[in-house]
Amino acid sequence: MGSIVEELESTLGREKVSTDETMLAWYAVDQAPVLDYQLPIAVVFAESVMDVQAVVRCCADMGVSVVARGAGTGVSGGAHASRNSVVLSLERMNRILDLNPDDETAVVEPGVINAVLNEAAAAHGLMYAPDPASFRTSTIGGNVATNAGGLRCAKYGVTRDSVLALDVVLADGSLIHTGHQTFKGVAGYDLTGLFVGSEGTLGIVVGVTVRLKYLPRDVHTIAAFYPDFRLAASGVLAVGRARVQPAIMELLDGGTLAQLDGIHGSDLSSRGRSLLLIQTDGFGAAAEADVVRTVLAAGGALVTTESSAEAEQLVELRRNSRGVEVDDEYRVGEDVAVPRSRLVDYVSALEAMAAAHGVNLKVVAHAGDGNLHPTFWVDRLDNAVDEGAMNRLNLALDASIAAALEMGGTITGEHGIGQYKLRWLGLEQPEPVRELQRRIKELFDPAGILNPGKAI
């Protein structure tokens, strides 16, 4: 038996295996901060289920780890290469195998881009609902691996809620099919749900059957400016109390508005210290928007009038804000979620922390489901590493995690644990719950070759 690279090349063909240094470096990491940089032994570009099976079998035989990867847009390090690993790219498996407008389902390979599936669905008046900010570049397989969320989850659910069935290559290279083609199905244990969000540690998803939903005919967008963030957060609860379920409810603080102004030359900051962006959709969109406008105005907001082109543009700005910045050692983004009633308290706590630790703060939130993305940052000083600043940043970060848990929240609403958030997982989940997950991992992957050191 030759080296793992020789085995892969002879099994798959040279055109699917790369050991080029630039490629290895590119595929060594996703978009998360790196805690333990490892260069993979090789990158393999699978083109079929059989390719994936062959890679897993080769790696299992030779005791090499497999790190499956879609577009590498993850922000928790779930696709960072592990030590002694092959990175298995699923980008080339990008076919929509079936899209049945009457069944309202689609079957896709894992490398299909979220936006591409949505475009195909839109031709039939349908949509694939989960819409992470990375939707133009991220893959359905990656979305499944992280149980991705997005802007419209409070109304339409997260990835798990749209996945009906999966084809999965297990750690021994065998292929199984889980779930059902129908909307409902309760035969046996929910293996599908177990694989969704497992970040490639239990098996490698090579096929996904999703439920599609109806593309709304009508969409109304409202922008509401507030004198402060806390009042804006109260607006979120007020909309809830009016029992209106918006499709999108995004909360942006002053720091975020200033940043948008800087990039786009807008004058948002001059109009308020915080912005609540709400979109209603469906047959009741107009009526819902009326209620929302009334409720927000009563709560002290300056609300845009009906069918505001500007409000729509703001949602697009928010939707596409991903990629403007990537976290590094001077800037750390989070993904906590808290019960909706604690939004105001949590934001107050964040502001106090930032002040106490002398770091900058900006916050955006998928406010409809209490999912916040605060960012703490410090200014970089002449490229010199400022140890004091780093410490302050980490203290603020740890404090913000502790506060979220204290309020009944979670350390990750939609980005996943990956590698980066493992250090906090023990704060959220006690040892017996973690041990149960380790044993499930061991059951599915006794040799521990599937994306080791991630997710649990």
Place this chain on the structure above:
Amino acid sequence: MGSIVEELESTLGREKVSTDETMLAWYAVDQAPVLDYQLPIAVVFAESVMDVQAVVRCCADMGVSVVARGAGTGVSGGAHASRNSVVLSLERMNRILDLNPDDETAVVEPGVINAVLNEAAAAHGLMYAPDPASFRTSTIGGNVATNAGGLRCAKYGVTRDSVLALDVVLADGSLIHTGHQTFKGVAGYDLTGLFVGSEGTLGIVVGVTVRLKYLPRDVHTIAAFYPDFRLAASGVLAVGRARVQPAIMELLDGGTLAQLDGIHGSDLSSRGRSLLLIQTDGFGAAAEADVVRTVLAAGGALVTTESSAEAEQLVELRRNSRGVEVDDEYRVGEDVAVPRSRLVDYVSALEAMAAAHGVNLKVVAHAGDGNLHPTFWVDRLDNAVDEGAMNRLNLALDASIAAALEMGGTITGEHGIGQYKLRWLGLEQPEPVRELQRRIKELFDPAGILNPGKAI
């Protein structure tokens, strides 16, 4: 150490343990046909989490099985007593521990009745969405155990979609908490989803955190009569093609209409051979109902005009039809689901089977999600067992299961495998998938004391 009954009585107190013959017989079965009648050793009425832990520990120590049970309204035998078992009733654990209108969540004990939770939620303009036909009597714990569906699932999701977190007593008597209090949360594997629908075979659910949804302000109901069932099933697809998502879409065939007429003295049969009942809700309910009426009329239906009190009454009849009849050896009900586009084909196949095997057929369907409840029956002859009729019934039943699977369907859309449907599970799931589930079961319950012989 005394007998299991002595142990239970001394640990829990006599008032929580019954060995009364009538009680044992009552708690020996749920509402499903019985394949293997077993009387439990005792029935225990837990009043707290600690009680449940004590029961599980006693049973584990003495090698006795535990069959957890809510209201016993299941129709697959998931709560039938096993050999050498104690039935653990959770009916007395019926407190709503928390209902937070701003968080839009509730925390309940497992014995809370579905309708009771809905009543409490309604006071705040909220609802617990999953609405099995048994909602007036079944418990949230039982709903979780079977991942119960209902009428409004196509729009609002099944039980799993409303469950955020669980408290579970494991097979060793230890207590864990899974999931998150927030709408979103992706920390670690989805243990919550694994317990939902596992029919008490992996652990005993002693606490449930659910997400509530908004009680719709406006509801419109449409009754559409058709000359035949197949045309009515086409109406379901036509509504889908109009991209309207009704809250309820129930399909009733001629046999069902005749039965309703017999019970309620109505004249439904004279007005059509099939009935499609549709309810739209929310801010867009009126506009959606307009589209639905237009589409259905164009498809050959006789459609009731707006805000029809009769249509609403019909939905209530349908909603409350559970309990009118219970399956026995002369009547077998099913719970298959097929992809929506196959509804028409499947109903045709059912009609052909009934004719071929000389048995009666009636069908109701949660048509929005392709979930059908066909019932085959034969007339009972003077209380004498008619072996030939029994055979014909079983042949029709097996044929209907095979046809559903052939069309890409599932053998159980919402009732669960329980004990009754185990014989067909191998037709839907190949051996490797079943083996994986057995190993998960073994991981959670190595001694096999939790509801053995069910679900997988």
